[in-house]
Amino acid sequence: MLTNRPKTKILVDGGDPDETLRVKKLLGLVDGQTTNPSLIAKNPEIQQRIASGHSLTSQEEKDEYRKIVQAISPIVGDAGVSIEVFADLDTTAEEMFSQGEEMFAWIPNAYIKYPCTHEGLRAAEMSVRQRVRVNMTLCFSQEQAGAVYAATKGSKEPVYVSPFVGRLDDRGEDGIDVVKNIKTMYRNGDGHVHVLGASIRHLDHLLSSFALDVELATVPAKVLEKWATSKFPMPAKDFTYKAVGANGQVLKPIPYKELDLNRPWQSFDIRHELTSKGIQKFVADYRSTLKRSA
Ligand code: E4P
Numbered sequence: 031m032l033t034n035r036p037k038t039k040i041l042v043d044g045g046d047p048d049e050t051l052r053v054k055k056l057l058g059l060v061d062g063q064t065t066n067p068s069l070i071a072k073n074p075e076i077q078q079r080i081a082s083g084h085s086l087t088s089q090e091e092k093d094e095y096r097k098i099v100q101a102i103s104p105i106v107g108d109a110g111v112s113i114e115v116f117a118d119l120d121t122t123a124e125e126m127f128s129q130g131e132e133m134f135a136w137i138p139n140a141y142i143k144y145p146c147t148h149e150g151l152r153a154a155e156m157s158v159r160q161r162v163r164v165n166m167t168l169c170f171s172q173e174q175a176g177a178v179y180a181a182t183k184g185s186k187e188p189v190y191v192s193p194f195v196g197r198l199d200d201r202g203e204d205g206i207d208v209v210k211n212i213k214t215m216y217r218n219g220d221g222h223v224h225v226l227g228a229s230i231r232h233l234d235h236l237l238s239s240f241a242l243d244v245e246l247a248t249v250p251a252k253v254l255e256k257w258a259t260s261k262f263p264m265p266a267k268d269f270t271y272k273a274v275g276a277n278g279q280v281l282k283p284i285p286y287k288e289l290d291l292n293r294p295w296q297s298f299d300i301r302h303e304l305t306s307k308g309i310q311k312f313v314a315d316y317r318s319t320l321k322r323s324a
Contacts, residue, residue: 115129130142
């Protein structure tokens with residue numbers, strides 16, 4: 031059991047209520063949960079349906095998603111459950127927002143995930159006006175986080191932004207630098223955007239997120255299990271993160287940029303290859319559950 035909890039809220043990154051329950055028993059607490067189309071596609075019940083040749087229509091897939099988040103919702107604490115809209119590269123803000131509004135009504139503690147794209151940011155702008163809580167996902171750059179800040183300014187609810195650490199590491203760049211740079215940039219802000227460290231692949235990512243004082247971190251069960259079996263280590267005062275990739279290669283630093291958070295959000299350069307690739311992967315994983323059904 032976790033006796034000395036970090037300031038950072040701990041979320042489970044997954045799509046299976048039983049797994050969330052298991053982690054809660056192990057840690058004694060779970061503050062929240064993030065889901066995404068790839069994780070939902072891996073849900074054991076959905077996998078079982080597909081394996082038994084059961085057909086899943088898009089309505090059934092949505093019903094399954096709702097059942098999963100409704101089962102997770104009461105297990106977790108005040109960081110809520112993040113639910114991702116189904117969006118491809120052509121989905122408009124209006125389409126995303128309409129899904130977001132519907133999903134937001136599924137549970138009392140929902141956060142709606144939109145991608146850090148132009149349309150995703152427009153959907154976020156609409157959402158915060160209607161007090162629909164948002165989690166801006168697939169964030170890979172400081173500029174994207176700057177745009178999230180500017181697009182959601184005035185939100186009455188905390189807004190989450192999710193920088194994806196592991197996927198930047200995967201291509202040889204230091205993902206932790208992006209988290210650090212966003213935290214530094216937000217020091218000049220009003221605190222309405224909370225940083226949620228995502229795509230956490232190992233204990234060093236987790237400890238470094240704690241050391242950077244991120245408000246939240248979403249972590250796969252297997253990393254949390256490793257943290258528990260290692261007796262819940264915390265970063266020492268002089269903790270330094272070793273920016274090395276999975277094969278031991280030194281990761282390329284990502285430099286800090288001076289960005290004015292008071293600029294209109296449309297003026298930030300939000301393009302990032304990994305955001306588009308991430309959307310395409312979510313679409314493919316979502317469709318695979320529909321396609322493989324008989
Ligand atoms: C965050 O909300 C995402 O679900 C997640 O952290 C993605 O991690 P991955 O890069 O390991 O898929």
